[in-house]
Amino acid sequence: MPRIKVEVDGVTYEDDVEPRLLLVHYLRDRLGKVGTPIGCDTTNCGACTVLMDGLSVKSCSVLAVQADGRAITTIEGLGIDGQLHPMQQAFHEEHALQCGYCTPGMIMASLDLLRENADPSEDEIREGLEGNLCRCTGYQNIVRAVRRAADDMRGAAKEVTS
């Protein structure tokens, strides 16, 4: 069995894993990181989205061995010192979730979206989240939340630089 070393939400783990073990199952079943849910078996829903070295990936489409030597951030690793991340805060403020099942993946995908485009238009947000399905919200408030987070995060960035 291959041995992997991977950092997840700031903690380093070393484990022997079966070559076919999916990253999402490694996170959920081996590490107990159940904040990242699974919504499909064909990499269509995006519920399992995490960041790998800062870029969003669907963790059901990545093998645990492919995460060897990488840093993974899940929804559980967002927010610092008990403070919500601005994206989490925005989802709350804008009522961008109902059942919340898509939410971890949606938040992680949105972070990647803003990394690529810090000031996206509504259409750009919709296009950017195409790989993440939500059955509850009709997306309207998700789009709003991402807009709000974009404003908040740019505002915060300005404060830091000025």
Place this chain on the structure above:
Amino acid sequence: MTTAPEIGSSRKRSEDARLITGKTQWTDNIQLPGMCYVAFLRSPHAHARITNIDVSPAKGRTGVIAAFAGQDFADEQGALPCAWPVTEDMVHPDYLPLAINEVRFVGEPVAIVVARDRYAAADALEAIEVDYEPLPPVLDMEEALKEGADLVHGDKGTNKTYTWVFEQGDNEAAWRDAPVVIERRYIQQRLIPSAMEPRAVVVAPVGDEYTMWSATQVPHILRTVLSVITAIPEQKIRVIAPDVGGGFGSKIGVTAEEVVLMLAARRLGRPLKWTESRSEGNLTVHHGRDQIQDIAIAADRDGKLRGLRVKLLADMGAYLRLVGPGVPLLGAFMYNAIYKMDALSFTCSGVFTNKTPTDAYRGAGRPEATYAIERLMDELAVELNLDPIEVRRRNWIKHEEFPYTTIAGLTYDSGNYEAATEKALQAFEYDKLRAEQADRRERGDPVQLGIGISTYTEMCGIAPSRVLGQLNFGGGGWEHASVRMLATGKVEAVIGTSPHGQGHDTTMAQIIADKLGVPWEDVKVLHGDTATSHKGLDTYGSRSLAIGGVAVVNACDKVLEKAKRAAAHLMEASEQDIEFANGAFSVRGVAESSLPIQDVAFAVNLAHNLPDGMEPSLDSDATFDPENFSYPHGTHLCAVDVDTETGFVKIRKYVAVDDVGKVINPLIVDGQVHGGLAQGIAQALYEEGVYDADGNLTTTTLADYLVPSAPDLPTFHTDRTETPATTNPLGVKGVGEAGTIASTPAVVGAVVDALRPLGINDVRMPCTPERVWQAIKDARGGAS
């Protein structure tokens, strides 16, 4: 000090804290010591005899604890329930949790493997040997009803489960010499509910007692039915619905997987878990809709409706599910919608096919009815050369006519169709868009503009128990709540409804905060566990607020009543002189007297000094059983651009003005409307569960079954009118299904409206580019 009322305020949801941080407890997250995983082997055939099944080869596989076939549970698995025998002679075949002799749809479970981990369980399935002798599949409802058709259930001699007839008014007179008669056939395609959380079940046996966690909408119903099926006494079963990731009706069943896990856990004495994959779920979670609607209206030349005739074929799939047979019949009361007419004739036949069973999906019977009547009102407008708004106006119940008893026999307590329509027309800029449409038609623009209208109503708040009894439904429709003030003055409320995204923690707390005059933050709402919520009838049919919310009000009233007696005693005043406002009791006319309800709660909890006969603890238990349904309504307007060269449809504008009565939390109501619209639009444009000629579902994944993503949907303009329901003290009506019910006809109506100059009067749902393009091609071919 007066505080702003909670009711009507856009409280941000308390449930979000765990959902946005990944601290959620989904059923699949539950890990128990010694837990094993279950995998199901499912039929690859739509219809086949099982001539041999041998699970023993699987048992030798590494990590496998056990394997069972249907025969192993033959004496204890019973049959899955159908709670709605809609006619006395309904054909009701046994629906075994694990099939034994015959399989009747692809995905029907035949055996299980129990193993140490989910990979081992899934791997060992291939070792199970099953010999099937294929039988001809029954896939088409009309073929199924023909003389000599192949049968889904050979021993029943028919593919028809029931025919249900409902006649109101003088149909003969309404149709005799009717100046205008319009007949149409509409097809309600099969839909797959697609909640984002797949189903999951965990069962933990301890001695002869069982705890089941299930991704269910109906923990109470599930417990009762499990007990009936397995003969495990009800008090020894505890069902917990932890965080549940959406339902939309798909989680109201009592499913094969729940029963089989229970039986296997009993046999093995170990905790078991099963989580479905999406492809497994698409095959086995019940489907929705799937009806053929033959509908006709008779009208006068001025557009006044005389009569309505509906003939339905409803696909039940291979077996009857929990409320499946009744779903199309809910529509029977809704075909007449908001319109006055003299006669109604409704006939529905339920038909078996070798497909996944159907049951309630968001709206359940009402979207189908609304779709057909709204489409037909458009046809009537075209026939009479009237504006489609005008033809509706001539027929709808006027505001001053409420309460109004419809031809279907329901009494609509309140409504204001004029106000909702007026507001919608303005926001939509209806006249301007009509002018643009005329212009583009004139110019022969390749992209044509279409306008669709839905002046819908629905019946929700399911349901008065008495009415359910009359409809032969095997359950009640009341709801329960209990409210207790703790020694410290904080509040715990237990509710019988079971949320899965609706935000009950937040809204029920808003109601309680206002009623008891306590801060919203001081209220904790408990639900979804039969050990804490000992009675209730769960969440479906837009009932949680309209019924459960009123139970909460009743429980608060009882608390206040007791608190008032205690306050009078403590303040040494007569009860008649005690007033309650803003969370404190005072003695009328005594300015400085004030006793906060929290102090009363403490005193009643302490019980040192209670009025004679008063029991300690400030708490209450209450139920509510409505007298009537509630009737949300509204006007939805949709503008689409249809590219006549590619068939591509783009929603350009969508205005929804809904009247859901009094609104507790506008933020949550808007969210419900958005999500409802998305699902109704999805039926109009994107989704369809498709079977091939052998009875294989070809839409088993989210790549084939097109749940819309963000770029597929527009930004909605939502607004409200607020005509309170008069049938409950909150004035609320329910909002869970309204968007879905209203939007499908608005969108398809718009597509058809765009193509009307080509002589097109229908496009089959979903209106994919291919279908639209084909309709245009056919129309042009026909014209040349």
